[in-house]
Amino acid sequence: MFPTKKVQTLIGSVVQVEMKGDKHTLEGKLESADEYLNLHLKDTYEIADGVKSRSLGSVILRGNNIIMLSPIKQ
Amino acid sequence: MFPTKKVQTLIGSVVQVEMKGDKHTLEGKLESADEYLNLHLKDTYEIADGVKSRSLGSVILRGNNIIMLSPIKQ
């Protein structure tokens, strides 16, 4: 299964996303994703030192600035 | 709804945008957006430490340099 297809299977579940910039890690419910890995997350939190540090709500993330995306085991 | 479509629904409202570079955060009224997430904002302000620090007026933002986009609850 291609990587972008794999991401489609994660829609509806909580994912962790590492963005470019100063080691910016986010966690939220994946609402949608397109072929460029642009993402729409809901109930998003910024993660600092492994814990939720700031509530961001609904956010759009630009695909090319995503370093890594992984499912959260809950 | 795809992420870029979600952005279209934000046109006319105030959004916060985090750009690449030294943690550059902007806030402005979203005038238009295209499929690459290039944005045109009006009444734009630079945000530093959570407060409006500098008025930028009308600005064009290059989509690939957007880290994160989110609606502002007003």
Add this chain to the structure above:
Amino acid sequence: MFPTKKVQTLIGSVVQVEMKGDKHTLEGKLESADEYLNLHLKDTYEIADGVKSRSLGSVILRGNNIIMLSPIKQ
């Protein structure tokens, strides 16, 4: 009006452009722009601490390295 279209309306006027890299700000007369936001500026100056610091003449800027573009009120 789409962002890239908005940029077309700025041709012939002076714009300020913030590039990637160490907070590199330029000011010049917009000669041309394409759909990728590649720009050709004339009479370009580097701006440091809000003042013109270095004359660069005619320059080509690569669109993907543009953070922000805005018209200069004169």
Add this chain to the structure above:
Amino acid sequence: MFPTKKVQTLIGSVVQVEMKGDKHTLEGKLESADEYLNLHLKDTYEIADGVKSRSLGSVILRGNNIIMLSPIKQ
């Protein structure tokens, strides 16, 4: 053999991937790769100073943020 084709031959084996950001090195089993070098890795570990430092499980990596990819001799 083109570089992206060469990557296809590595599917099923363990690869090391250096990502953009602060010298972020990962090691994992290559599950899939597409033409943009987006990757899906399983049993992924972060590598620090040459040793496995953190287990990441299943991860998706965005192709444009990959600096270098190489097979691991086992």
Add this chain to the structure above:
Amino acid sequence: MFPTKKVQTLIGSVVQVEMKGDKHTLEGKLESADEYLNLHLKDTYEIADGVKSRSLGSVILRGNNIIMLSPIKQ
């Protein structure tokens, strides 16, 4: 004239190119350029503090990593 077309007019003359990375400036004779602004330079020198510091000979530059390109008046 579009920016990439303007670059075509510089073929055969000496140009200065500022690359991404730690303020990497190069100077060389423009041999060829394509629509992505990938460049082939000959007799290339690295420029440090405004003077030629290192001879690089024939180099290929990846367009997306070019910040700025300008003709050198000789």
Add this chain to the structure above:
Amino acid sequence: MFPTKKVQTLIGSVVQVEMKGDKHTLEGKLESADEYLNLHLKDTYEIADGVKSRSLGSVILRGNNIIMLSPIKQ
């Protein structure tokens, strides 16, 4: 000759490649290259302070993260 075509002429010979990241320089035999300048190198070495510092073997390099590519005179 277009830059990407010029790169094709280097296949089979040793090239030096400067990657994004902390001034990451590699040297290896160019096995293949595609239109995006994705590269496959063999017998690759990391170069530090002008000398071979670490053997990397067979590596795939993502084109958009290449700053500069040049032939090595041997």
